[in-house]
Amino acid sequence: MADFQYEIVEQLGILSESPKGWTKEFNKISWNGGVPKYDIRDWAPEHEKMGKGVTLTDEEAKKLAELLGNVL
Template identity: 70%
Template sequence: MADINYEITAHLGVLSESPKGWTKELNLVSWNGRDPKYDIRDWAPGKEKMGKGITLTKEEAVELQTLLHSLD
């Protein structure tokens, strides 16, 4: 498996925390030197491990925001 490089360029918030200290977060993350994308995933304390997640372009994040607002 190829190495995956990432840089959290902006921490936007924590959505939840598990009893073991893992946090589900929304961040802007640059993957393998590419432009940052909005990223939702679980992170271990200290960010040394991560779970599976989803990345979104700005346009996709705006569309998700619109969909979430319609849940009222």
Template identity: 80%
Template structure:
């Protein structure tokens, strides 16, 4: 697996917490030094490990918000 870097730029909120302490979170994350994107995924307690997730740019996140408000 290729190495990659990430930085959680802004922690927006926790959606749920599992029995093992992992949290499903909405954050703004910079991947490999790129512009921060909205990110929904599971994280280990200290953000040292992560699960698969969904990353959205600003336009996609705005469209999601609009869909959810209907």
């Protein structure tokens, strides 16, 4: 598996926390030095490990907010 780099540019919020201390977070992350994108994924307590997640462009995040506004 190829190495990759990431930088959490902005921590926007914690959605939930597991009994083992992992948190599902909504952040803005730069992957491999690219333009920061919105990201939802599970993180170990000190961000030393991560689970699989979903990364969204600005346009996709706006559309998701619109869709959530229609169902909530």
